Amino acid sequence: MDFKNLISHCKEYGFIFPSSEIYDGLSATYDYGPLGIELKKNIKDYWWKSMVQMHQNIVGLDAAIFMHPKTWKASGHVDAFNDPLIDNKDSKKRYRADQLIEGYAEKIEAKIQKDVAKAAKKFGDAFDEKQFRETNGRIIDRQKKIDYAIDTMNQHLKDGNMEGLKNLIDELEIVDPEGGSRNWTEVRQFNLMFSTQLGAIAGEEGKIYLRPETAQGIFVNFLNVQKSTRQKLPFGIAQIGKAFRNEIVARQFIFRMREFEQMEMQFFVKPGSEIKWYDYWKQTRLQWHKSIGTPEDHLRYHDHDNLAHYANAAVDIEFKFPFGFRELEGIHSRTDFDLKSHQELSGKKLQYFDPADNESYVPYVVETSIGCDRMFLSQVSLALQEETVPDADGKDSTRTVMKFHPAIAPVKAAVLPLLKNKEELVKAATDVFDKLKGHVICQYDEKDAIGRRYRRQDAIGTPYSITIDFDTLEDNTVTIRDRDTLEQKRIKIEDVAKVVSDNCTMNTIL
Ligand code: ATP
DSSP states (O other): OOHHHHHHHHHHTTEEETTTTTGGOOTOOOOEEEHHHHHHHHHHHHIIIIIIIIIITTOOOOOSOOOOOOOOOHHTTHHHHHEEEBBOOOOOOOOEEEHHHHHHHHHHHHHHHHHHHHHHHGGGOOHHHHHHHHHHHHHHHHHHHHHHHHHHHHHHHHHHHHHHHHHHHHHHOOOOTTTOOOBBBBOOEEEEOOEOOOOOOOGGGEEEBBBOOOHHHHHTTHHHHHHHHHHSSSSEEEEEEEEEEEOSSSOTTTSSHHHHHHEEEEEEEETHHHHHHHHHHHHHHHHHHHHOOOOOEEOOOEESSSOOOOOOOEEEEEEEEHHHHEEEEEEEEEEEEHHHHHHHHHHHOEEEETTTTTTEEOOEEEEEEEEEEHHHHHHHHHEEEEEEOOOOOOOOOOEEEOOOOOOTOOOOOEEESOOOOOOHHHHHHHHHHHHHTTTTTEEEEESOHHHHHHHHHHHHHHSEEEEOOOHHHHSSSSEEEEETTEEEEEHHHHHHHHHHHOOOOSSGGG
């Protein structure tokens, strides 16, 4: 389903609304509606259980969003959390210089892919894409252009050379995607942290930041957690919470927001063992995505060539969003950079005494960091489908269905009396609903014909619909309809809660 329809489906059924919509919204901020929060809660649960519940050596934390301003000096965010910004003087639009250059490269790559697709069609089964890319003259030239643009850009970014970026944009003759103009301003650095004032203290002294990542709350609490839980290395601290970034260009719905939620785990290890643990978490995190049913062809690793100042290895898990493969999660080997900087700036030791080796050291850290909202978007974009199914009369009809994994589906079951004006049916259905509601989130619906009620449940991804009919009154059985197979079975009322719970539990995928 196309991206626009996905966004309107999310609004129509109460998954996501634009923030403060009656005032025409606030750019790049969204509100989660009644079904959205259920889905989001389930995603967080899946992450939390996989991390904290399943690992004896991972514990949780919920640190404050506000932190001492020195935190962000130590972490490098005050000095280096910048994006290169450029304005177009004609359209007055603002862009990230690196994204303009990447856009230039993507356009050329699209042309290459067109040629590849054509050739694949022509040569059929005998087609070897790798060989074709390496030998076709036109593709080689185009690939050279891409490599030149990206390599030069990366070098300038590394050197903090804003003038170089501007010259590259001019040299590549990159135009404003909106108006086509090449009338650009200089490129300048823009810090992505939001700031505000603490209490009644005016000026620089009272300036504090909204955290741009949850990780630092974990680092500054490293010893508090380690001592209070008596954990031995290697051990991890997990946290879910809001983060804020004043993104220059925020778009693509909830993919890039200025206020978003992260699910981060920092794993503290003995120096020297970090690459082993980095590999472990790289595998484990990919498996986590597969276990919830994300197909393999929608996931890929993207190893970083350009490492951040704090990392000695880094990879993204990318997901195939409706607008292409993009970062969903990052796994970084962060060395001892953060703990060491905090130790230096605070003057407080952040060391671990290793009883096995009888020595103290600053641990190394492997981080897994995933955006909750991006995970939400990935699951919604996978789930939402339109398909042709037989209707009640056996004729073909189209239905909109969200095929969430049952463990994260916002509503697990719907209870539907066949007719709303038959008191006995309503009473029996209410009894079933009351029994079920203590186990799972369920809905009671008696309005409209049964077929339409099924369609409403399909549209929000409810795995099971339970219908109470006249046979129910005779033999205490109900029909249970499966969202995906459309199969209907009769089961006993006393088994309903168990069948639904057993099939919707997270246990099977942990
Ligand atoms: P990007 O390159 O897309 O800006 P990043 O590399 O800056 O992302 P990290 O700092 O590694 O992101 O943050 C970890 C995770 O937080 C990302 O993998 C992503 O899922 C999520 N995330 C980061 N920025 C945003 C945002 N503006 N809106 C929503 N999620 C975000």
